[in-house]
Amino acid sequence: MEKIYYWGCIGLKDVLENGGNYLEYLYDYFVASPICLILFLLSALLPLMIAMVYYFVGCNKFSAVAKRSIWFVVALLTMAISGFTSNFVMMSGDNDNSNNAKGIFGYSYKTTDRLVADANGNEEQINTIYEEADSYRAELREHCGVYSIVANISMCNALYSFIWFCLFSIVFKRFTIHGRAIPVTW
Amino acid sequence: MRLFLFGIGGTGARVIRSLTMMLASGINGLDNSVEIIPIIIDYDLSNGDKQRALDALRGYNKIHSQLYKSGEQNGAQYADHFFMTRLRSLREVTGDNLPRDYELFFGTAGSNMKFSDYLGVGTLRTNTPAKPTLDLLTALYDESDANDIDTELELDLTVGFKGHPNVGSVVFHELRSTNEMKSFFGTYDVAKGDRVFIVSSIFGGTGSSGFPEIVKSIRNHNNPNVRNAIIGASVVLPYFGLSQPEPGTGVGAIDPGSFQSKTVAALNYYETSKLNSEVDAIYYIGDENIDNYDYHEGSSSQMNKAHVAELVAATSIVDFIKRGVTRQAGNAFEFGIKEERKAPESIKLDDFYSGSNQLFLDDLSVFALAMKYYRDVVCGDRNQISSTVAFYSNTEFALAGKLRKGVFSDIDGFLGNDYGHNSQHVWGFYSWLNEMLDHNGHKLALYLEESKHTLNDFLAYKPLKKKMFASLPTDDSNINSLMSKRSAKSSGFSDLEFFKVLRDVAKQVYAEAKNYK
Numbered sequence: 100m101e102k103i104y105y106w107g108c109i110g111l112k113d114v115l116e117n118g119g120n121y122l123e124y125l126y127d128y129f130v131a132s133p134i135c136l137i138l139f140l141l142s143a144l145l146p147l148m149i150a151m152v153y154y155f156v157g158c159n160k161f162s163a164v165a166k167r168s169i170w171f172v173v174a175l176l177t178m179a180i181s182g183f184t185s186n187f188v189m190m191s192g193d194n195d196n197s198n199n200a201k202g203i204f205g206y207s208y209k210t211t212d213r214l215v216a217d218a219n220g221n222e223e224q225i226n227t228i229y230e231e232a233d234s235y236r237a238e239l240r241e242h243c244g245v246y247s248i249v250a251n252i253s254m255c256n257a258l259y260s261f262i263w264f265c266l267f268s269i270v271f272k273r274f275t276i277h278g279r280a281i282p283v284t285w
Numbered sequence: 286m287r288l289f290l291f292g293i294g295g296t297g298a299r300v301i302r303s304l305t306m307m308l309a310s311g312i313n314g315l316d317n318s319v320e321i322i323p324i325i326i327d328y329d330l331s332n333g334d335k336q337r338a339l340d341a342l343r344g345y346n347k348i349h350s351q352l353y354k355s356g357e358q359n360g361a362q363y364a365d366h367f368f369m370t371r372l373r374s375l376r377e378v379t380g381d382n383l384p385r386d387y388e389l390f391f392g393t394a395g396s397n398m399k400f401s402d403y404l405g406v407g408t409l410r411t412n413t414p415a416k417p418t419l420d421l422l423t424a425l426y427d428e429s430d431a432n433d434i435d436t437e438l439e440l441d442l443t444v445g446f447k448g449h450p451n452v453g454s455v456v457f458h459e460l461r462s463t464n465e466m467k468s469f470f471g472t473y474d475v476a477k478g479d480r481v482f483i484v485s486s487i488f489g490g491t492g493s494s495g496f497p498e499i500v501k502s503i504r505n506h507n508n509p510n511v512r513n514a515i516i517g518a519s520v521v522l523p524y525f526g527l528s529q530p531e532p533g534t535g536v537g538a539i540d541p542g543s544f545q546s547k548t549v550a551a552l553n554y555y556e557t558s559k560l561n562s563e564v565d566a567i568y569y570i571g572d573e574n575i576d577n578y579d580y581h582e583g584s585s586s587q588m589n590k591a592h593v594a595e596l597v598a599a600t601s602i603v604d605f606i607k608r609g610v611t612r613q614a615g616n617a618f619e620f621g622i623k624e625e626r627k628a629p630e631s632i633k634l635d636d637f638y639s640g641s642n643q644l645f646l647d648d649l650s651v652f653a654l655a656m657k658y659y660r661d662v663v664c665g666d667r668n669q670i671s672s673t674v675a676f677y678s679n680t681e682f683a684l685a686g687k688l689r690k691g692v693f694s695d696i697d698g699f700l701g702n703d704y705g706h707n708s709q710h711v712w713g714f715y716s717w718l719n720e721m722l723d724h725n726g727h728k729l730a731l732y733l734e735e736s737k738h739t740l741n742d743f744l745a746y747k748p749l750k751k752k753m754f755a756s757l758p759t760d761d762s763n764i765n766s767l768m769s770k771r772s773a774k775s776s777g778f779s780d781l782e783f784f785k786v787l788r789d790v791a792k793q794v795y796a797e798a799k800n801y802k
Contacts, residue, residue, distance in 0.1 A: 165673070276770050277675050279678065281673055
């Protein structure tokens with residue numbers, strides 16, 4: 100499912116296909132976990148709900164909202180909400196206590212524990228693992244380096260949401276009173 | 286049912302024009318099962334008032350045909366639509382080869398015929414045994430020169446009888462032998478529900494002489510299906526006068542000072558000759574508040590402004606149809622409003638009784654409101670609607686591509702694109718409304734239809750005032766919204782359906798506007 104984000108997230112593609120920094124962490128979160136599926140479903144569900152409100156509440160009750168300019172503003176809002184929500188879903192679980200961390204941070208602790216277990220007590224290897232984990236989480240917190248993958252996936256989701264919003268608009272508009280020609284007349 | 290409507294003379298033609306405007310509004314009860322066959326009779330073949338009435342009839346019929354003809358051919362019924370009543374010409378109804386559509390061709394056909402020529406006085410003068418007849422004629426009719434205001438025998442009949450019913454009554458005796466009357470007699474059948482209505486003035490030359498002749502020709506017909514016709518009549522008493530003639534407009538043969546005396550004489554004649562008892566319903570219409578019109582003896586220059594008396598006379602036709610008058614001679618009706626309103630005051634909508642509202646005025650108001658919204662907002666004269674408003678858009682009526690073409694163009698013509706200003710020979714709806722306002726006697730101010738007024742000001746008697754935090758029923762956005770809501774229930778998006786939606790919404794808006802406090 101992660102491949103649906105390759106077009107907009109070249110960094111992730113490069114690492115997963117050719118290897119690179121934080122490969123284990125990125126693999127565990129974006130490939131082994133269902134996060135990409137969840138994010139993609141989110142990109143569809145949000146515009147579905149917003150389109151339903153816009154058309155079945157707004158365009159049925161208030162002719163004043165049945166305008167292309169307003170539709171466009173709603174579409175942009177949908178993109179913004181989707182982008183921020185996707186970012187939040189990935190980034191909001193930060194916690195120093197590994198048992199309480201969620202999202203990308205929660206998975207980073209699990210990856211660290213797995214790698215340490217595989218090190219079979221090799222102190223030098225274990226130290227390297229901990230240094231890499233700290234660096235990974237620091238880049239995420241400071242919004243640099245590996246964080247760009249999170250940002251790019253959020254933007255991809257925003258764009259997917261816009262497309263979903265357009266599709267739902269075309270389906271829903273004919274069932275409204277005032278919105279039947281918004282955004283298009285066909 | 287079929288109504289054969291005879292409109293005699295200038296007044297008859299102007300009443301028919303008023304009736305056409307009312308029928309455009311889609312009078313409740315006059316659906317497309319009602320067929321009105323107007324027959325305008327005027328010896329003045331080029332009369333301007335007659336021409337305007339004919340233009341109105343043809344304009345109406347063109348719109349009706351475009352909207353309803355194909356449906357009617359499949360038996361469709363239209364009971365709540367604009368332009369729904371059928372107006373057909375006599376030649377269309379009978380299939381006979383008659384020269385004109387809504388007109389009885391009855392005149393001198395371009396030649397300058399005098400009354401003396403009509404009677405063959407020249408022959409009588411040279412025929413000695415005919416001298417007693419000649420003496421009788423010269424005793425009955427004034428022999429003054431053609432340029433004398435008292436002339437009768439030398440009266441030029443090209444423009445009619447110039448207010449001389451004693452001349453008209455002789456000429457009209459030929460009426461029953463015209464092709465049109467024969468065609469009428471051949472198709473009329475009281476057993477099938479056919480009726481007759483005659484509109485004429487009683488103070489002119491043509492109407493007062495034509496009315497008795499038509500009644501007699503029907504009541505003396507040998508076919509009982511014609512003889513027992515149900516006849517109604519609108520007898521229009523004096524409601525205007527004439528100014529002194531300007532040089533070149535005529536010799537002054539029409540004497541407005543004699544209008545009242547002619548009226549008295551005619552009414553007396555109708556009573557003593559038992560003509561009144563031959564008519565099943567007589568509507569007396571008149572106006573004591575006399576306006577003086579510019580003097581014209583006829584022809585194309587005679588185009589009197591529409592008058593509220595003619596509107597009332599037209600409503601008598603509607604009443605006759607709706608009342609279901611039967612063969613009971615002697616019903617007489619008059620019309621009144623609540624308040625006397627002399628100029629500079631105007632008669633307004635709220636001066637009419639509720640009976641008038643139910644009879645025709647509500648329908649007329651709905652039509653006027655609908656057409657104002659159509660012109661102001663849909664066509665964009667004042668506040669062009671957005672192309673994405675649901676009912677207007679290409680998903681529905683696709684109006685952007687239809688306006689100013691086809692039936693929309695014909696309706697624009699019927700209304701009068703320039704709101705009745707700056708045009709010659711105007712006959713349309715807006716001109717008609719403007720003319721009824723432009724009088725020194727009784728002025729009728731129903732609607733403010735021009736684009737400088739919003740729909741909130743539309744009802745002349747009751748401009749609507751906005752309240753805080755509430756919109757008006759006549760706001761453009763409210764009507765746009767109602768149109769989209771109503772069109773969402775439409776099964777198709779034909780031109781007919783658009784005007785049906787427009788009518789339904791206009792009815793709702795008008796009802797709310799009337800009750801708005």
